Amino acid sequence: GQNIDQPTEMTATEGAIVQINCTYQTSGFNGLFWYQQHAGEAPTFLSYNVLDGLEEKGRFSSFLSRSKGYSYLLLKELQMKDSAYYLCAAHQTGANNLFFGTGTRLTVIP
């Protein structure tokens, strides 16, 4: 079975740092994706982790611990345009499916 949990909503201040957590229980787990989705738009790829550790990409970083079934997305130097939904998705081997969490709505305030 698949179970992916994320906080429903978060609020942070422009210029600050925010961490969005994701826990998962996925059979045949083979990696964790993070997507960003602005209201009314399609999800767009942010990052991917398959090994334990931190992946950094500019202002965004993502971390994975396979033994703990845990990932987080770290956003630095927050900008107003970062207000969006952030979706955590577990990759399942075999069928090569992506199973998504319900998403975290991040609101950046001045």
Next chain:
Amino acid sequence: NAGVTQTPKFRVLKTGQSMTLLCAQDMNHEYMYWYRQDPGMGLRLIHYSVGEGTTAKGEVPDGYNVSRLKKQNFLLGLESAAPSQTSVYFCASRGTAGKNTEAFFGQGTRLTVV
């Protein structure tokens, strides 16, 4: 460079009507997926395909059928629409180059069943 294209973008159906949503990708991807997205539910997998001529059920397949007659196209059909199928539908595709490539999404189809 179109990527993943969904048609139509919006549709209103009456209960019991049928329709087909078309997804086309020009990236030569093997894997294609249909998701629905509802408030508070995230993206839920309806059906998927791992190659031309193959389809399989996802998490919420009831009330939907799919076909993948050509590699670039993945069709989602609703034979008899119900109000519970009011949702935003997203198609996605993934390639096999590299170990785990990202999924590219279409712009979505907003379907309302009245």
